[in-house]
Structures are given as structure tokens and as C-alpha cells.
Amino acid sequence: MLQRLSDISRTRHTWHNATNNVICEPLRFFYPQNKEDIIEIVNEAERNNLRVRAVGSGHSFSEVAKGNDFLMDMKLLRDAGIYESPWVKTGVQNRHFVMADAGITIRRLNRLLDKMGLALENMGAVDFQTVSGALMTGTHGTGIKRPAFPDMVRSVRIVGTGGKLIQIEPADGITDPVFHQSNSQIELIQNDEIFYATVLSFGGMGIVYQLVFEVRTSYYIKERRYLIPWSKLKVEMHNGSFMQMVQDNDFVALRINPYVIKGDNLASVVVQNVLPDGSHSGGRNFLSGFMGNLEPLIENTVKLANRKPKNTARRIQLALKFSKVIKYTDKNFKVLYQFGSAVLRYGISSEFAFEADTNKVIEVFEKIFANTVHNATYSDVYQPSHISLRFVMPSKALLSSAFGRPTMYIDVPTLNTTIGDFELLDSYQTIMMNMGGIPHWGKVNSKLYLNTQFIKDHYPKWQTWVDVRNQLDPKRTFMSDFIQKMGLS
Numbered sequence: 352m353l354q355r356l357s358d359i360s361r362t363r364h365t366w367h368n369a370t371n372n373v374i375c376e377p378l379r380f381f382y383p384q385n386k387e388d389i390i391e392i393v394n395e396a397e398r399n400n401l402r403v404r405a406v407g408s409g410h411s412f413s414e415v416a417k418g419n420d421f422l423m424d425m426k427l428l429r430d431a432g433i434y435e436s437p438w439v440k441t442g443v444q445n446r447h448f449v450m451a452d453a454g455i456t457i458r459r460l461n462r463l464l465d466k467m468g469l470a471l472e473n474m475g476a477v478d479f480q481t482v483s484g485a486l487m488t489g490t491h492g493t494g495i496k497r498p499a500f501p502d503m504v505r506s507v508r509i510v511g512t513g514g515k516l517i518q519i520e521p522a523d524g525i526t527d528p529v530f531h532q533s534n535s536q537i538e539l540i541q542n543d544e545i546f547y548a549t550v551l552s553f554g555g556m557g558i559v560y561q562l563v564f565e566v567r568t569s570y571y572i573k574e575r576r577y578l579i580p581w582s583k584l585k586v587e588m589h590n591g592s593f594m595q596m597v598q599d600n601d602f603v604a605l606r607i608n609p610y611v612i613k614g615d616n617l618a619s620v621v622v623q624n625v626l627p628d629g630s631h632s633g634g635r636n637f638l639s640g641f642m643g644n645l646e647p648l649i650e651n652t653v654k655l656a657n658r659k660p661k662n663t664a665r666r667i668q669l670a671l672k673f674s675k676v677i678k679y680t681d682k683n684f685k686v687l688y689q690f691g692s693a694v695l696r697y698g699i700s701s702e703f704a705f706e707a708d709t710n711k712v713i714e715v716f717e718k719i720f721a722n723t724v725h726n727a728t729y730s731d732v733y734q735p736s737h738i739s740l741r742f743v744m745p746s747k748a749l750l751s752s753a754f755g756r757p758t759m760y761i762d763v764p765t766l767n768t769t770i771g772d773f774e775l776l777d778s779y780q781t782i783m784m785n786m787g788g789i790p791h792w793g794k795v796n797s798k799l800y801l802n803t804q805f806i807k808d809h810y811p812k813w814q815t816w817v818d819v820r821n822q823l824d825p826k827r828t829f830m831s832d833f834i835q836k837m838g839l840s
């Protein structure tokens with residue numbers, strides 16, 4: 352092995368994800384500093400018939416990032432800058448493109464973009480993930496006309512088999528192929544199937560080292576959160592006014608207490624809209640924001656949930672009441688960020704995609720409510736958190752659970768180490784999958800393992816994805832146990 356590879360790697364390293372439920376001890380763990388390091392790692396692996404995998408921030412609860420041979424942490428690749436002409440074709444030069452290193456976190460990217468007067472179109476509820484990690488599992492936020500990560504990216508650069516540098520874009524990609532060919536050592540592929548297979552591929556096409564986002568000029572968002580009983584919300588869902596609100600506002604989400612208190616379930620609706628200018632006013636409830644960042648407080652909540660489980664319903668109710676926001680305006684990334692950092696170690700969830708349809712929301716929510724009551728009365732197991740609902744626009748990524756249709760996501764978070772946490776997530780998976788819900792690739796999704804028929808039934812383009820993977824990775828260097836368990840090998 353090259354001295355350089357020894358210098359940037361270690362053996363006997365135990366890697367675990369943020370919530371500690373996925374652990375592996377790879378043969379070698381690398382910290383590449385640039386693409387040349389990644390090329391050497393891939394070449395070394397292929398000389399020894401080993402597999403290669405990258406990890407981002409380890410924020411997936413599923414086994415998607417696990418790798419037993421060569422594993423690399425991308426955190427030292429963390430820069431971003433404008434991707435501009437002459438690389439960009441004429442005709443798209445009035446749009447904004449930013450090239451980001453694979454290991455940059457969303458948090459750092461947001462702040463760098465802000466300094467450039469730019470911003471992402473959307474993000475998930477937190478910003479701890481790396482951009483490539485978020486891309487590879489299809490991380491989404493909310494907004495029925497807003498893209499998830501794979502649909503904000505216009506170009507991906509990977510180190511592929513043989514250590515080859517490849518830049519992948521759609522057929523009508525943003526890069527000028529003639530200029531590129533005469534000025535770059537990187538092979539440019541402009542092909543729809545290859546691009547839309549690669550943007551959500553769990554690292555299965557190669558190691559992403561850079562990607563280009565289409566961004567927009569910086570913007571402010573105004574947020575309002577209000578409380579509404581489920582009985583009233585259900586009427587709005589039945590008569591179409593809730594869905595109209597989802598269509599009419601930029602970002603809409605809701606959280607609901609699965610337990611009935613005073614005869615009803617309480618919901619908190621979050622409505623956010625882009626503002627033309629940046630006047631700053633109000634703020635989120637200070638106490639809830641402050642408490643959300645205190646790990647000891649969450650630890651106590653977990654202890655309480657275990658010691659006094661019967662208080663769970665009231666605790667969720669209180670948290671929803673605290674979350675009320677009359678008027679809050681701030682920079683986009685501050686408003687879209689929804690959680691305190693303390694959820695990092697303790698929040699763990701399964702999340703399911705359905706075609707956006709409020710009749711389905713009612714059916715699914717009422718099933719969950721019935722399940723929580725049954726668990727509480729029958730075995731004293733409690734769902735320790737609210738349930739949430741978010742929306743996203745149709746995706747072009749072949750393995751996106753939002754492929755080709757406006758989609759809603761129902762998230763059932765539990766608190767890691769509360770009694771019955773994983774058993775609850777198991778039961779939600781069974782219930783939701785029977786109702787047609789597609790589990791999130793990055794969240795607890797163990798019921799998908801070896802359930803090849805489910806994947807085939809719910810991902811119409813799965814075979815194209817497999818074909819592209821086989822074409823890009825003939826030596827199976829970027830294959831993983833996760834991809835095999837999903838029946839995508």
C-alpha cells in the first residue's frame with residue numbers, strides 16, 4: 352500500500368452512525384483530503400478485490416452507509432464556490448450554480464451561500480448532514496412545489512471504477528460539452544438514465560467528490576405555527592381546504608399528538624412563505640428552541656418516558672403548545688431548520704412516502720392513533736413523540752420515493768433507548784407498508800430487507816437503476832450489503 356494511503360487511514364476503527372444503532376469495523380478507515388486520495392483508495396481496493404464506501408455525517412438510521420472493507424469519511428472535503436461560465440452553457444448562464452465538495456455539511460454550505468447572496472431552494476428539518484449523504488438517500492424537506500436534494504442537483508462528479516473521474520449530468524446538462532472536452536481531464540456523461548440513477552444511489556455508482564447545485568438568490572421566510580384540533584383539521588382535509596393551503600403556501604408541515612387529550616388529538620400546523628424582502632421580526636418560542644439544544648434535557652425526557660410512560664401524551668401536548676409561533680421571519684436556512692441539536696443522538700424514526708392525498712392522511716393517522724392506544728393499553732408501550740406530515744414535489748430520481756408524483760411523507764419519530772423504541776418502528780413499518788407507504792432509504796427500514804417484491808412494486812424504474820449500476824461498476828467495487836439486501840444487485 353502507498354505510504355500516502357497509510358498516512359490518511361487507520362485500522363481497528365469502529366465506525367457508528369449518530370444514533371449508535373449501526374456499527375461496523377472496516378478493514379481500513381480513510382480520511383481523504385482531495386480527489387487524488389480517493390482515486391488511490393479506489394485503485395487500492397480494486398487491486399485487492401475489496402469494496403469501497405463513503406460515509407457522510409452518519410445521520411442515516413438505516414444500514415445504508417455501512418461498509419466492511421474500505422470506508423472513507425468525507426469531512427475534509429468541505430469547500431464550495433460558484434460554478435460558472437465558461438463551463439456553463441450559454442442559455443443557462445442567468446441561473447445560479449454552486450459547486451460543493453461532497454463532505455461539506457448543509458449547515459456550512461448554507462452559510463457560505465449566504466455570504467455569496469445565494470441560498471438552497473429547500474432543505475430537510477436539520478442541517479447536520481453532508482450534501483452527498485443527503486443526496487444519496489433522497490433527503491427532503493417540505494413544500495409540494497419544492498424539490499428534495501436529488502432534484503436540486505444538476506451535476507455530480509464521482510471517482511468511479513479504475514479511479515476514473517466522471518462528471519454526470521442529464522442529457523440537456525448545464526455544462527458546455529465542447530468547452531469541457533478541450534479543458535478537462537474528467538469524462539463528461541450527459542445522459543438522463545445515468546444521471547437520475549446516480550443522484551440517489553447510496554454510493555453505489557462511485558464516490559461522489561463534488562456536486563453542482565442550482566441555487567437561487569438569498570431569501571427570507573416568514574413562519575407561522577398554529578394549533579388546531581384533529582376533528583377540525585379532518586373537516587378541512589375532507590372539504591379540500593387543507594390541500595388548497597398546501598398548494599397556496601411555499602412550505603406546509605404538521606405535527607400531531609397521537610394521543611387523545613380532552614376528547615381530541617392536537618395538531619400544530621407550520622406554514623412558511625418566502626418573503627420578497629428581509630425584514631426580521633419575532634422568533635420561535637425561546638424556551639422550546641433553548642430546550643431543544645440541551646442534551647441533558649432530552650436524556651431526562653427519555654428517562655421520564657421510561658419511568659413514567661403514562662405522562663407521554665401530556666408531554667407531547669405540552670411540546671406542541673410550546674411550538675406555537677405567531678410570526679417569525681428570518682433567513683431561509685434558519686427558518687427551515689426545525690429541530691434542536693439534541694435530537695441528534697436521541698431522535699430516531701421510520702418515515703413513509705405516499706402519493707399526496709388527504710384521504711390517505713386521515714386513513715393513516717387514524718390507524719396510527721389506534722395502534723398507539725392499543726400499545727399503551729395492551730403492553731404499556733408509548734409512542735414518545737408527535738407524528739409529522741410533510742410534502743414534496745415529484746422527483747426525477749429513479750429511486751426516489753417521490754418519483755413522478757407529488758408526495759407526502761409521514762414520519763413516526765421515537766426516542767432512542769425508550770422502552771419498545773425499535774419494536775414500535777417495526778410495527779409502524781408493517782402497518783404503513785401494508786397501506787402502501789414506502790420507507791425512507793435513510794431511516795429505519797429493516798422490513799425492506801430481502802423484500803425484493805416490495806421494491807419492484809413501488810419503484811417502477813428499479814431495473815434501469817440496476818442496469819446503470821452494473822454499467823458504471825462492473826467490478827462491483829461500490830456494491831454494499833444494503834444494496835444487496837434491497838434486491839438491487
Ligand SMILES: Cc1cc2nc3c(=O)[nH]c(=O)nc-3n(C[C@H](O)[C@H](O)[C@H](O)COP(=O)(O)OP(=O)(O)OC[C@H]3O[C@@H](n4cnc5c(N)ncnc54)[C@H](O)[C@@H]3O)c2cc1C
Pocket residue numbers: 369404405406407408409410411412415416417425453454474475476477479480481482483484485486487488489490491492552553554555557558559560694695698791792793794
Ligand atoms: C436528526 C435527523 C433529522 C433528519 N431529518 C431528515 C429530514 O428532514 N428529511 C429527510 O429526508 N431525512 C432526514 N434525516 C435523514 C438524513 O437526512 C439522511 O439519512 C441522510 O442521508 C444523512 O446524511 P449523512 O451526511 O449523515 O450521510 P450518511 O448517513 O453518512 O450516508 C448516507 C448514504 O450516503 C452515502 N454517501 C455519503 N457520502 C458519500 C459520497 N461522498 N459518495 C458516495 N456516497 C456517499 C453513504 O454511503 C450512504 O449510503 C434526518 C436524520 C437525522 C439524524
